[in-house]
Amino acid sequence: MSVLIYAEQEQGVFRKQSLEAASYASAWAKAQGTSAEAVVFGHADSDSLAQYGIRKLHQINENQSERFEAHSHAWAIANIAKKSGVKLVVLGASANAQSLAPLLAVHLDAAYVSGVVAMPEASAPMTFKRAVFTNKGFSQTEVSSEVAIISLSANAYGLHPHPVSCSNEATSLPELNAQAKTTPGLIDKVQGKISIADAEIVVSAGRGLKGPENWGMIEELAQVLGGATACSKPVSDLGWRPHSEHVGQTGKPVASNLYIAVGISGAIQHLAGVSASKTKVVINTDPEAPFFKAADYGIVGDAFEVVPQLIEKIKAFKSQNA
Amino acid sequence: MKILVCISNVPDTTAKINFKDNDTQFDTQGVPFVINPNDEFGLTRAMWFKEQNGATVDVATVGDASVEATLRKALAIGADEAYRIDTPALDGIQVAKELAALVKENGYDLVIAGRESIDYNGGMVPGIMAGILGYSFVHKCIELQIDGQTATAVREIDGGKETLTAQLPLVIGGQKGLVEEKDLKIPNMRGIMMARQKTLQVLPGIQAKSMTRDVHFAKPAARNQTTMISKDNLDELIEKLHTEAKVI
Ligand SMILES: Cc1cc2nc3c(=O)[nH]c(=O)nc-3n(C[C@H](O)[C@H](O)[C@H](O)COP(=O)(O)OP(=O)(O)OC[C@H]3O[C@@H](n4cnc5c(N)ncnc54)[C@H](O)[C@@H]3O)c2cc1C
């Protein structure tokens, strides 16, 4: 009956998404009179999960490696879920969670509901609120299967500490033998930079910046705020910035606490993908730019004038409030 | 090599979204429909396999007759055969089961679907197909090369990318990067004329069942007013971000 989460670590630290999943799962488990458990691959320290209400950690010691492989990981989680009689599996919105979720759904003959933004609205049948039409709407989705798998929109439910004690159970599973397994190779990842998926603050810039040589100030603004950098679609199409920074309806979704848009007009496809962000600041020379209508705070001004000043002022603010 | 590209018929990216019948249905009135953007990248990538390796490229959509215009467009871009599985798309699980049955029947080596449809944002059809069929699976695929039975693919991960190898048969959830925006194929006059002569095959499907139902829709809540701040008063912005929005 318990609720299970897939907990992901990044350099030995659980990702915020996973702690959100833990918060969600433990709140729901409590309401249902059951407990929340977690699956983790490789070595893990259960303390931080215990802070968010996880009572049992299934630690899978993979024989080969701790590298993610969708089929193998889905299969391993399915094994644990079946053994524990799990009715709900809660995942984050990471690239890995999104690749294994549908495979897991097949193993567990479960419905998969993605982009969930709130606690279940009903338990029989389980009903979830999720974002649809790329944030242009919400749906209440009713599940008719016995087991459900959900993935949470980042930053929607949030972190809710609920300290409990957590037991740690090492589980070794026979290796999945399937031709369908992929062989993971080279990872190309900028070290020490926050990814858009994990960032609480995102600084994004558009064609108003004129050229790639002008991104220094965007990088710096992101850095002083401890945020990630992003860009509009034409900027990545022009090759000014990597595709991985493209946000919007056809790029990455952004659901940060703070989204700063510099020199971005605010086309509907851009807005759809970033509108889940809680606070939006828009800096644009054109007072008629559509983005202002979707902003919380707007500054009409030249990015080349405003951004450097903003960097200095935030630095001063940070040193005062440190 | 036999390739199937799965095409989802979605509202144009600029469409305004409204609901009807007491907010229980998406209102399609006046909404132009297009090939799901993620599928456009996959379709063009498939056409390159056709040009370079002589692959055959079929396209399929699960849906009623209203999706045929979108399938015709795919034929005009150069697809060989188009299949419409004649049943309304209910959810990602039902759609994936229908498509997986077609894949089994026709025996494709490569199945290209999109990372997600921009309408219901399920992000599940390719993965569920891979799960049902027991095929290799690469989600958020941004590059794909195939040599014999081995595929080398790059997938997007959070904060970077990962290269992997996989054996065919393979299902991918594709997106921009498979090809660039500027390379997207659009129908030309000759393609449109040829598409007219191609038949669009309507299949009864396997009556797969769905597991979810959208029972009610809502639009996002009205937003707060925008507070305009003078560019000469950035301290006010910082103050507001700190005390009002509490984000710094
Ligand atoms: C199918 C489809 C999907 C799409 N998906 C996406 C998507 O996912 N994400 C996305 O972003 N777009 C997407 N688009 C593109 C979208 O329609 C817009 O073209 C794009 O968002 C515009 O980018 P931009 O705001 O950077 O550029 P522009 O529209 O050119 O705007 C530049 C802005 O910068 C301002 N500016 C100029 N100089 C300065 C200065 N010195 N200081 C401050 N401001 C300045 C201008 O006033 C203007 O508002 C999609 C389009 C289509 C057709």
Ligand SMILES: Nc1ncnc2c1ncn2[C@@H]1O[C@H](COP(=O)(O)O)[C@@H](O)[C@H]1O
């Ligand atoms: N009704 C459908 N017919 C054919 N393919 C579909 C359909 N719905 C979704 N797909 C495919 O599955 C991908 C992901 O869709 P989804 O899982 O619905 O977000 C799409 O990009 C399409 O390639």
